[in-house]
Amino acid sequence: MAFHPTAFLRLAALILLASVMPIRSWGQATDSPIKFLGPDAITTTLVDPPVVAGSSSSGGDATQWLKIEFHYEVDPKGTTPFVDAITFNISVEARDQYAKNPASPDSVTVNSVVLTGTETYINLAATHDGYGVFYIHPSTLARYASKSGTSDFAERFNVHLEAMVGGKLADYFDKRPDPSGPDWYKPLTPVPGLVLRQDQCCFIVVDTSRYPQLKPPVQP
Numbered sequence: 001m002a003f004h005p006t007a008f009l010r011l012a013a014l015i016l017l018a019s020v021m022p023i024r025s026w027g028q029a030t031d032s033p034i035k036f037l038g039p040d041a042i043t044t045t046l047v048d049p050p051v052v053a054g055s056s057s058s059g060g061d062a063t064q065w066l067k068i069e070f071h072y073e074v075d076p077k078g079t080t081p082f083v084d085a086i087t088f089n090i091s092v093e094a095r096d097q098y099a100k101n102p103a104s105p106d107s108v109t110v111n112s113v114v115l116t117g118t119e120t121y122i123n124l125a126a127t128h129d130g131y132g133v134f135y136i137h138p139s140t141l142a143r144y145a146s147k148s149g150t151s152d153f154a155e156r157f158n159v160h161l162e163a164m165v166g167g168k169l170a171d172y173f174d175k176r177p178d179p180s181g182p183d184w185y186k187p188l189t190p191v192p193g194l195v196l197r198q199d200q201c202c203f204i205v206v207d208t209s210r211y212p213q214l215k216p217p218v219q220p
Contacts, residue, residue: 028171033083034124034163036173037071042161044068044154044175049202065203066136066153068092068195070161070173074124085215087120087164090134090195091185093157094144114160114188115144117195121212131210135196135203144191160185 028035036042046064068090076083091114099111117134124130141150148156159175160182178184198204199214 029169031077032163032170033075033077033165034086034170035073035075036161036163036171037073038173041071041173042068042159042175043070044157044159046150046154050206052202052205062142063138064141064150065138065201066092066141066150067203068134068136068159070132072130072132072163072171074127074130076126081126083124083165085120085122085165086124086170087118088132088134089116089118089162089164091116091160091188091190092136092153092195093159093185093188094153094191095146096144096189096191097147098143112188113144113191114185115140115194116190116192117197119197120215122215124212130212133198133203133207133211135198135201136194137196137201140194144194158184 045067047067048064070088074083074086094113094115095111096113097111115136119132119134121132136153138150141153146152146156158178160172161174162172163170172182174182174184197214198206198211
């Protein structure tokens with residue numbers, strides 16, 4: 001077989017490219033009406049609460065909330081320019097410093113948990129620039145922070161987000177690709193109900209036209 005240096009160099013370049021490509025952190029289903037817009041589909045920032053009549057805020061870490069905003073595209077596959085409903089399930093990496101018999105103050109294997117929440121947006125219009133949002137209360141951040149403090153929620157901890165349409169997984173996204181893959185959060189203990197919808201907290205009055213309508217909670 002004749003040796004072709006040009007072909008060899010091309011093959012070597014492809015192998016090198018594959019070795020440095022980042023781990024894929026999202027996975028859209030076939031014919032999905034929603035797509036997370038990576039690689040920055042999830043942003044996490046510490047924000048002060050809104051100031052409304054009769055309230056005050058001293059600012060600082062003790063009063064800041066974690067804002068988790070996500071960016072997506074809506075492409076309806078039916079006969080109307082709307083998707084009736086999309087449910088978003090979120091898992092936020094955290095640390096339980098008060099776990100029983102922790103191995104160390106910042107042990108990933110023993111102290112790691114995920115704070116979870118869910119919300120459903122309804123009547124989502126076709127768009128290339130859609131947004132959604134979750135929030136975490138300051139006291140929850142303090143309770144489940146690492147020894148480095150609450151800034152880890154914005155700077156270091158991972159976030160896994162899933163979009164469900166008709167009860168089926170339509171797309172998912174991880175803020176930071178994990179070497180163990182997109183199921184990195186599944187072995188961790190879930191702590192439900194601590195990641196809040198906009199209508200569950202003081203931010204209900206903020207950016208009211210930026211996000212779709214939330215589905216009202218089911219009445220008992």
